[in-house]
Amino acid sequence: MDSINSLLSARGISKRYGPVVALRSADLTVRPGEVHALLGANGAGKSTLVKILSAVFSADSGSVSVHGEQATLRRPSDSVAAGIATVFQDPALIPDLSLSQNLRISSLEPADVLPWLERMNLGNIDFELQVSDVPLAVLRLLDLARALARDPQLLMLDEITAALTTDQVTYVFDLMSEWKEMGRSVLFISHRLGEVLEMCDRATILRNGENVAHLELEGVDEVELVTAMLGEEILKETATRADTGRDFSDQPIVLETRDLSLRDKVVGVSLALRKGEILGLTALEGQGQDELFQVMSGDYRPTSGEMFVDGERLNAWSPYDAIRRGVVLVPADRQQALLPQRSVRENLSIPLYNRPSQWFKLAKDEEERVDRAVKRLDIDVRAGRQAQRLSGGNQQKVTIGRWLASGFTTLLCFDPTRGIDIQTKAQIYDLLREIAAEGASVLLYTSELREISLVCDRALVMYAGRIVSEVDGPTATEAELLSAAHGLSEVPE
Amino acid sequence: GDDDDADGGDGGGEETFTLGVSNTLVGNAWREQMICAIKAEALARGNVDRVVLQNRNTDVAGQIADIQTLISQGVDAIIINPADRSALDDVIEEAASQGIPVISVDAPVTAPSAYFVSNDQVQYGEVGARWLFEALGGEGNVAYMRGLDGHPADTDRDTGFQAALADYPGIEIVYENWTGWDPSVGAQQGLEILTTMEVDGIWTSGIDYTLVEQFSVAGVDFVPVVGADNNAFIEQLITIDGLVGAAVSNPPSVGGVGAAVALDILEGKTVDQQTLLIPAVVSEKADLEAMFVPDLTAGWSSYMEIAPYVSYTTQMVIDCKGPGE
Amino acid sequence: MTAAAPQSLVASTVPWKRWVRRHGWTVGIWLILILLIGYYATLIPRFGGFQVASIVNNGTPLVFLAVAQGVIVIAGGIDLGVGGMLVLSSVSAARLMEGQSFEATIIIAIAILIAAAIINAGVGWIITVSNVPDIVITLGSLYVFQGLALSVLPNPGGGTSDGFRWIFTGSSTGIGTNPWPAALMIVIVVGAVSWWMARTRSGLSLYAAGSDRTAAYLSGIRAARVKIVSYAVGGALAALAGLANTAIAGRGNATTVGGNHTLNSVAAIVLGGVALTGGVGSLIAVVPAGLILFFLNPILTAMGVDPSGAQVFQGVLIVIVMAVTGILEWRRRRRS
Amino acid sequence: MTAAAPQSLVASTVPWKRWVRRHGWTVGIWLILILLIGYYATLIPRFGGFQVASIVNNGTPLVFLAVAQGVIVIAGGIDLGVGGMLVLSSVSAARLMEGQSFEATIIIAIAILIAAAIINAGVGWIITVSNVPDIVITLGSLYVFQGLALSVLPNPGGGTSDGFRWIFTGSSTGIGTNPWPAALMIVIVVGAVSWWMARTRSGLSLYAAGSDRTAAYLSGIRAARVKIVSYAVGGALAALAGLANTAIAGRGNATTVGGNHTLNSVAAIVLGGVALTGGVGSLIAVVPAGLILFFLNPILTAMGVDPSGAQVFQGVLIVIVMAVTGILEWRRRRRS
């Protein structure tokens, strides 16, 4: 694919962040009129490459040419001038400013983006709203509209679908197709391989900052892509399926909520979690699942309703109270759970700091439990002096390992595999099963419907703050879960 | 100087001395002139190799540290403007025990070994107050603008002021505040008085000319003002008609006298423990004109060559150069 | 979020509610100022042009200093050095302007403003290249400026031209019954600066950088440049406060404690509703906040509170106002 | 992730290298102090017990104040009020201890420390319930403490017992040739506090909360309680600094500007390598930093620099040290 008939071609791009080599030598060629997938496990370097092409970062080495001519991208404006517009993985809107002020910062007016927003059913949005009052999904679409308003030759979308609901995803896909028909190109990044196979023509696959494959996606299936992304490592993700779906009715109830409500976000949620059970929970974005977890973990006080742990009422004023009773949370955002500048060891032992039983030194057995947690999760502690230097997946392991060290009876796990590569995912699935086998119970929220049938014994679906349906884990089909998640009572034919 | 200078009692013209100075109020005109006078005297005497200045805004604890620093650095005598009457006693005795005489200028300290060179601050407070109360015919509301809270000179002046006040039952103090001997603070308080109350007379602890300015520019009728012999104030008293006031002499050059005393001690001359200058109240135009010196720093006093003590010339003080500068 | 989303968005923010949330603070703080002035009027024998003038004129320096701090804090920094800059500019002006003609003093003033902007831009630059927290570097600049001030003007003095005093005080003597020039000065300067910050791309980029560094970065804003700009503007405004000081006093005084001025400027922006975390706040609200802080002193004197009481009161005021609004804000966040 | 990587990272951390990176700052700052003392010794005619004592004794208050600030900053706060607390405790001691027996003064001292801890805990509590930035509330507490100090002791005065002066100065007169009591005091207090911070769970929870408040909170640390504890400990240490002040001066003085003390405490912890962003730093390094800051004044005097010069120098020092280390750190990140 010589750069003559290429819209954009990058050669030998490399970039390091201090100790981390994000990109070793990455090549990318995007042809006019194609939707091109950029694939790779977490940390493979996708976002970094995107940021370099949008001139947010400068590459350490390598060259970029647009329409066959050498392009020097010093600052974002250069890249825009070259006809490249980007929707970054992290939201690029200023929380404290209004939408219109944000547009003005990118020298745009509401009128410029409105047509695009209408296409996404956001036509009646109020541009005087403050960004911080607008839900994430809408912000992502605004980012998209802002990019489209630049009328770019190349549109780069970094994990835009991650935060979107299924219907919003379809809007995005329509726009992508349209862009393609106009003979322009789209660079598409997503961890949802289904989406990739549905939308994309060709794929460039990165591993550890290097190209490992260039594929025409015609007739390729997910397994091929995954193997390409992860190398020859076999995927044992299905292995865990065996022991799910046992009957727990004979087991004691360890955690129960009765008519738990938080304003209009969570409405009369009653659920019972039995010993050794993994209870799944799924929902579209913003159906109150976040609030439910915050309430159950003691972060928020419910406006009404009660919680019972081992039959006794739990009246939690702060996570501390819940944790004392063995109810612990693994939050969605691992940054929210880490002490960035403290050591991995310290990060693992924080829950122990508040044990009045032993106000001073950590007890010997606790030290050992910390060590065991490190081993059991094989956490990569090479950069262990500061947790912020751990890779995303390892950070995630730390946030779980912390509770293995301190001990717990119920694990509230909020989308633990978001933004984690498949290998690490498999490790985490196994871990959850083991935990359950050892007699603890797990409430697992996941945005990936597949995980329900993969790890859960039973599953609940939330919609508009309510539990709308309960299904049997292993037999749950994505179709029935989806329709329930959209508040529909029956599975559409 | 080196160690044996410390017991400079053995006289001898050619040996040279190092003077230490501890001042805890920086950027204050009075103190600046005091220091310039010390430098001038040191230069004039010709047997001082260096004047070590410990000169910063600080409190008693700070001055104790500063005096220790001066002792540490082996000066032969220390001239201080004390931030407290008795808190410095121990460090002064320590200096004395190391053969370093301490001369307290401007205000007394209770340390028995200390030499004291000053304008009589009790007198200063009293004579000024009496003049004011007389000027008011013994009746009226008086604003009492004091100096630096806790400074011995301020407390002495208060003693004198109260003594005078006791004799004038008709006088009422309607405002009492400390200017910290800061002209801009004086101006602010003046404005406060102008805007928030009605007074018949004002006694100031030498923060006078900025106060008078406030009156003149506010276009408010003047009330009798007692100040010090600051050149600017004297000029106002001469030039502004309708302004009645008295300048009570409090020459900063007393620092020069302190330096002279210090060197006399080091040269082995016998010196009185206490040297008091008696303040004069000047309110007559003629006398004021005699005191006034055109284009002298506003906060300075024209009374510099204080006979019989000092050996410098007025010009040397204005130049403000010490030995080796 | 389904098709329902947009409605809920609109619903969640009734226009007036939003307006209150955006401008409530500004209005409130202005009201408080007016009430205070009214109360003050009842406390003192006569309340006329002279009293008004003395409040506006003498309040001007703190107002400008607060605005200076505001610009820098909104852009995500904090400058402990502004107080030092005020003193330095004030004494430099007093020293250079003594005995000069009006024209000359104006030129000197402009020169000082420019110099201040450049110097403080340098401070901002050091912060960006060293990525050391602002508070640290500016703690240093505070010491430096204060020290330089002392060497520029070892003892109080200097002077300026009558015309120059008039610009800031409405009278060639620094005191009078004419508050308008000072008021106009405040309106023009603050108006210009806050228009720039709220309406122009370059100004908004200050809010952006202060609000969310990465997001700003991704929208093509160069954080380093923004920081330097904010420090330059802040420096110039602090210097302007210093000029006002000189105009009022008619002389300079290097012993003025810059640190206190800095603390007051921080107190003022806090009262003015500027978030010290950056990205939030309006300079329009900082003006009355500054005046109120200055104004406490006369009021308390008029009430016969002694100086120590005055200080306690000021502290308690800050704590109460902040704590209460803090709790309310937090409640609001929790609810919605 | 891959087997190859470990070597690479292992290589980058030879034991001594790691040790240096971990404790380099502490060692460096102690070295600087020693060098400075050595240099000072050459500047002055004789250097003996008296000189050492006068540095250690008079440096003690700043050291304690810096440690107080250090504890609070490490726990994620910053307390502008410490300077005010120093003054308040100092004047309260001077007023209560005047003419008392040694035993009585000790009891009073303990009472003051406890009271200070409680009062400052209150400050911390207000911060937690209002979630207003620390700097705002403590700005208020600074004013309040300073004002209270003035009303406790309107005019400088008061006193204490000889024995009490001895504890902090090794002599009943507050000066002498005996640095040991003060030194011992510092070693014991700082030793105890930093052991508590670095080795115990309750102490480590301060680092945790300072490093990331939400994370600590979600993992069951009672962030509110931690903040209150840190303010209590900081308050007590600040009060201890005040007691040292009283012991040195033998009396109290409410006109001392607390704000300056606060600025110095911040300067000291910054020199001591405590990150103002919280969660990072060692109190052991704060001690020499405090001594150095105090020590600049004698040195510069001995060098014949004038006072304004001294101030500039102090500022420039802070800026240069911080900027340079900042740049190096950043370079290291870039390269390593």
Ligand SMILES: Nc1ncnc2c1ncn2[C@@H]1O[C@H](COP(=O)(O)OP(=O)(O)OP(=O)(O)O)[C@@H](O)[C@H]1O
């Ligand atoms: N600002 C940064 N500082 C240090 N390291 C970084 C930074 N940004 C990314 N990295 C590292 O660079 C590597 C590539 O990151 P990048 O975000 O490009 O990966 P990615 O392919 O986008 O992963 P994901 O699928 O999780 O988005 C990762 O190891 C990451 O830890």
Ligand SMILES: Nc1ncnc2c1ncn2[C@@H]1O[C@H](COP(=O)(O)OP(=O)(O)OP(=O)(O)O)[C@@H](O)[C@H]1O
């Ligand atoms: N800022 C950093 N400083 C030091 N080491 C780092 C830093 N960021 C990452 N590392 C180390 O570099 C290695 C690769 O990290 P990276 O984030 O690239 O992993 P990753 O590919 O993203 O894996 P994951 O999928 O788990 O996120 C990790 O071992 C991590 O410890």
Ligand SMILES: [Mg+2]
């Ligand atoms: Mg990663």
Ligand SMILES: [Mg+2]
């Ligand atoms: Mg990415």
